[in-house]
Amino acid sequence: MSSDLRRLFDDFVSIFFPKECGCCGCVLKYQERCICVECDFHLPYTNFHEYSDNDTARQLWGKVPIEEACSFLLLQKDSRVEHLIYQIKYNKQPFLAEYFGYQYGLKLLEAEKYTTLDLIVPVPLHAGKLRKRGYNQSSYFGRGIARAMHIPLREDLLIRNKSTSSQTGKGRLERYENVSDIFACNPVMIPYGTHILLVDDVLTTGATISSAALALLESFDCRVSIATLARA
Ligand SMILES: [Zn+2]
Numbered sequence: 001m002s003s004d005l006r007r008l009f010d011d012f013v014s015i016f017f018p019k020e021c022g023c024c025g026c027v028l029k030y031q032e033r034c035i036c037v038e039c040d041f042h043l044p045y046t047n048f049h050e051y052s053d054n055d056t057a058r059q060l061w062g063k064v065p066i067e068e069a070c071s072f073l074l075l076q077k078d079s080r081v082e083h084l085i086y087q088i089k090y091n092k093q094p095f096l097a098e099y100f101g102y103q104y105g106l107k108l109l110e111a112e113k114y115t116t117l118d119l120i121v122p123v124p125l126h127a128g129k130l131r132k133r134g135y136n137q138s139s140y141f142g143r144g145i146a147r148a149m150h151i152p153l154r155e156d157l158l159i160r161n162k163s164t165s166s167q168t169g170k171g172r173l174e175r176y177e178n179v180s181d182i183f184a185c186n187p188v189m190i191p192y193g194t195h196i197l198l199v200d201d202v203l204t205t206g207a208t209i210s211s212a213a214l215a216l217l218e219s220f221d222c223r224v225s226i227a228t229l230a231r232a
Contacts (some may be wrong), residue, residue, distance in 0.1 A: 021082035023088050034099040035084075044074040049104075049111045056203055057232050063210040065217070066224050067195070068113045071203055071231035072104045081230055085202060088229075089133075093117040094140040097201065100229055101144020108227070109149055114193045115145040115223065116188065119165065120146045120153045123200040123212050124183075126163035140227050142199040151197075158212060159184045159219070183212045185219035194222045 007030065022037035035043075041143060048054035057069040075081045079124035084100075087093040108114040123140040130136055139201045146153040162182050196216060200209050203226075213224045 006200050018051070022093060022099075023084045025231045027082065034096055039080050042080065044076070044079075047072055048072075049114065049160045049227075049232075051106055052113065056226070057229065059203060059231075060226065062211060063206060063226075064213045066213055066226055069226040070108075071228045072100060072107075074231040075202060088137045088140075088201065092134070094135045094137050097137045097140035097154055097229060098147075099200075101141040101146075102148045103144070104141075104229075105145035105148025106229065108145065109181040112122045113117060114197070114225065117149065117151055118194045119157075119196045120149075120151055121157050121192070121196050121198050121216070122153070122155060123198065123209055124155070124158050124160040126160045129163050135176045138200045143200060145154045145197070145199060145227065154190075156186055156188055157196075158215060159186060162231055180211060182208075183215035190220055190222065191222050192221065196220075196222050198224055198226050200226075202230045202232055204232040 007052060013188060016029075020026065021028055021032070021034075021036040021039055023043065028034075028036055030157050034120055046054070046056075048056050050070075052068055056071045057066075060069050061067060073081045073084075075085060084096060087099045101102060108117075108160075120142045122138040125133070125136045139153075142153050145151075160182060161184055165202050198213055198216065200212075203209060210226070213226065216222060216224055
């Protein structure tokens with residue numbers, strides 16, 4: 001199809017199936033993919049991947065011995081990022097997580113600290129929750145990163161034994177007790193010294209992802225870094 005014809009066809013399709021921006025809900029224009037140009041310009045990108053001492057890493061200090069940690073976006077109340085996370089988690093649009101994963105993967109390729117990564121591992125959902133939602137948004141995020149960085153994604157390493165009940169309204173200590181030993185690892189083989197990038201959608205207290213990282217570090221001779229789509 002010639003490019004003019006293609007464009008005509010795309011315009012025609014978009015009249016009947018308008019695609020919306022994942023961050024603000026406006027109708028996307030021709031050549032805009034997943035988010036509109038304005039949102040892309042105004043999104044609060046953290047650039048945490050550029051330096052080791054960042055807010056996401058600090059949140060995990062003293063909880064788990066990781067190499068590096070970063071988050072792509074800042075999550076604030078009533079913001080574009082909050083809209084995006086809602087679309088990804090509750091409105092069946094996990095491809096938005098993959099889109100942002102791919103964009104983040106391209107950024108991580110430019111950061112020297114992340115050039116030694118060997119594997120991407122998403123934080124798993126509990127089987128019951130996975131059935132209910134139909135997909136794991138963290139897997140989509142990881143898939144995007146893996147594709148951009150040409151690194152394999154492994155979903156057979158970590159197992160989630162139990163679902164965490166809602167974290168809201170719980171004290172700090174209770175949250176930690178709530179997430180301790182919720183993860184286990186499968187008896188699979190990975191090469192000595194493998195550098196794993198553990199990925200999740202949102203980092204809040206860091207309790208869940210720390211617990212997953214500890215399970216990996218206890219089961220494998222590996223190093224672990226962490227990347228999340230957003231930092232609350
Ligand atoms: Zn937008």
